[in-house]
Amino acid sequence: MTGGDASELTGAAAGPDFRLHLQDEAATDRLAEDFAAAARPGDRILLSGDLGSGKTSFARAFIRSLAGDPSFEVPSPTFPLRIDYPFARFPVVHADLYRLGAPDEAEEIGLFDLADDTVLLAEWPELGDLAWPDAATLSFALATEGRDVVIAAGGDWGERLTRSFAIRRFLDRSGRAGATRNPILGDASGRSYERIVNGAEAILMNAPARPEGPAVWQGKSYDAVAHRARDLSAFLKVGSLLAERGVRVPEVLAQDVSDGLLLVEDFGSEAIITAERRPLMERYEASVDLLLRLHLCENSADASPSRSAGAPDLPPYDTDALLIETALFAEHFAGREAGPEMSEAARDEFLALWRTLFESLAGREQVIVLRDYHSPNIIWRKEADGTDRVGVIDFQDALLGDPAYDVASLAQDVRVDIDEAEEELLVARYIRGRRAADPAFDEAPFRDAYAILGAQRATKVLGAFARLAHEGKPAYRSHIPRIRARLRRSLDRPVLSELRRCYDPYL
Incomplete structure (x- = not known):
C-alpha cells in the first residue's frame, strides 16, 4: 500500500x-x-x-x-x-x-x-x-x-x-x-458490524450472501422454509416498506449489495434497557406505540398516503416456517441442555400439537412482523419525538404474520428481566391502542395468539441459544433460565394445556 x-x-x-x-x-x-x-x-x-x-x-x-x-x-x-x-x-x-x-x-x-x-x-x-x-x-x-x-x-x-x-x-x-473502523459486538447472525468514524459516524454492515443450505424439511433448506434473508436485498426492501409506514429505520448511505456491504446511518448506542438488564418502561411503551402505528397502518387505506397501495410483498409467516423454528427445541435443547432426547415419536407428537395451534391462527389479520423486535434491535433516539424515538435496526427477515408475534417478542424480551406485571402493562397498552382505533377489536383471541406465539418464540430461542452455546458461544446460556421461566408461564394458559405435558421433562 x-x-x-x-x-x-x-x-x-x-x-x-x-x-x-x-x-x-x-x-x-x-x-x-x-x-x-x-x-x-x-x-x-x-x-x-x-x-x-x-x-x-x-x-x-x-x-x-x-x-x-x-x-x-x-x-x-x-x-x-x-x-x-x-x-x-x-x-x-x-x-x-x-x-x-x-x-x-x-x-x-x-x-x-x-x-x-x-x-x-x-x-x-x-x-x-x-x-x-x-x-x-x-x-x-x-x-x-x-x-x-x-x-x-x-x-x-x-x-x-x-x-x-x-x-x-x-x-x-x-x-x-x-476513516476509523471500530468493530461492534455482533449478534447471533453471521453478519458483522463496525462503527465508521470520519466526521459524521456511520455503521458498516458486512453481510456476504449466504449459500443455500442443505434440504432439511420436505426437500427444502431451513432458510427456504423459515423465509430467512440470504443477502442484503431483503434489508433494503423491508427498510423501504417500513420507512413508508413511518418506522424510523437507518438511511442507506452507500451500498454494494453484490459484495454484501452497506453503509447506513448511525443511530448511536442508547439502549432501551438498563445495564442490569431491566426495562426502561417509557422506552418499551414507545416501542409498543410504534407497533400500534405499524399495525394500524396495515388496516387503514389512508393511514400513510406515501406508501404503495395494497399489502406488502412479503412472504407469509406460515405454519411450516413456525414449525421448523419450533423444531430447534427438539434438535438442540432437548437432551443437550435439559431432560432426555426426544424420540422420533415424541418429536412427531410435539410438532403435531404445535401444528394444530398454528392452524388455529389461520384467518387472523396479517401485518408486517419484524420477528426480532426486542432490545438488541431497538436504539433509543432521545432527540426525536413520539415513535421516531424508536430506531429499528434489524428487520431483513420480516414477514406477513399475526400482530401478536412482535408484541410477544417485545414484552417477553428474551434478554431482559421484564417481570409479569411489566409484561402485562405492555400487552394492555397495545390492546387499549387497538380498541381506541377500533372498538370491535377482540381481546380474547388476541391474548390466545399472544400466548401461542410467545411460547413458540421462547421454544425457538431455547433451541437456537442452545445451539449457539454448543458452537462455542456460551454467553447465550445465561439467558436460558429466564426464557424457561417465561415459557412455563405461557404454558399455563388454557389454550396451551395439551402442549404442557410435552415440556414437563425440560422445564
Whole structure:
C-alpha cells in the first residue's frame, strides 16, 4: 500500500502472504484496524521486527480499535511482560517478550494457557518460541519512507484479511477514505458490524450472501422454509416498506449489495434497557406505540398516503416456517441442555400439537412482523419525538404474520428481566391502542395468539441459544433460565394445556 492508504495492497504475493508498504503512522493505524475488524476469539497475532519497526504502533492501534476509543491508554507491556484487556467482543492479552530471560518463561506468564476466547497479540514472539500454524505473523521492517510489512496468514487469516481489505476499499469508494473502523459486538447472525468514524459516524454492515443450505424439511433448506434473508436485498426492501409506514429505520448511505456491504446511518448506542438488564418502561411503551402505528397502518387505506397501495410483498409467516423454528427445541435443547432426547415419536407428537395451534391462527389479520423486535434491535433516539424515538435496526427477515408475534417478542424480551406485571402493562397498552382505533377489536383471541406465539418464540430461542452455546458461544446460556421461566408461564394458559405435558421433562 502507498500514500498511507491501508486498502492499496502492492506486490501481494501468491499464496497466504501479503507484502505491504505503510507510508506513515496513519497507514499503520489503518492496517491495525483492518486486522481488528477481521479478528475472532482465540486468534494469535505475532509481531516481529527490530526495535522501532512498528510492532508497538500496530498493537496500540489494534487495541484502541477494539476499545472504540482513539485516546484509550495502551501502555507498553515491556516490563510487566503482559497486559490483559477484558473487552466485550473478546479478551485480549498484549505481550512483549523482549525482556524474557529464556523461551520457557513465556509458559510461566501463561501464554500457552489462555482461555479459548482470548486473543493473543505478542511482540517479539521468537524470543518465547511462540508459533502456531493458524496464527497471523507480521514482520515489520523500516523503509526509506515509512515501513514495510510481510503478513504470513495462517489458518483462514488470508480469507479474512482479503475481506477486510475489500471493506476498506468500499469505504474509500464511498467517500470515507482514511476513516476509523471500530468493530461492534455482533449478534447471533453471521453478519458483522463496525462503527465508521470520519466526521459524521456511520455503521458498516458486512453481510456476504449466504449459500443455500442443505434440504432439511420436505426437500427444502431451513432458510427456504423459515423465509430467512440470504443477502442484503431483503434489508433494503423491508427498510423501504417500513420507512413508508413511518418506522424510523437507518438511511442507506452507500451500498454494494453484490459484495454484501452497506453503509447506513448511525443511530448511536442508547439502549432501551438498563445495564442490569431491566426495562426502561417509557422506552418499551414507545416501542409498543410504534407497533400500534405499524399495525394500524396495515388496516387503514389512508393511514400513510406515501406508501404503495395494497399489502406488502412479503412472504407469509406460515405454519411450516413456525414449525421448523419450533423444531430447534427438539434438535438442540432437548437432551443437550435439559431432560432426555426426544424420540422420533415424541418429536412427531410435539410438532403435531404445535401444528394444530398454528392452524388455529389461520384467518387472523396479517401485518408486517419484524420477528426480532426486542432490545438488541431497538436504539433509543432521545432527540426525536413520539415513535421516531424508536430506531429499528434489524428487520431483513420480516414477514406477513399475526400482530401478536412482535408484541410477544417485545414484552417477553428474551434478554431482559421484564417481570409479569411489566409484561402485562405492555400487552394492555397495545390492546387499549387497538380498541381506541377500533372498538370491535377482540381481546380474547388476541391474548390466545399472544400466548401461542410467545411460547413458540421462547421454544425457538431455547433451541437456537442452545445451539449457539454448543458452537462455542456460551454467553447465550445465561439467558436460558429466564426464557424457561417465561415459557412455563405461557404454558399455563388454557389454550396451551395439551402442549404442557410435552415440556414437563425440560422445564
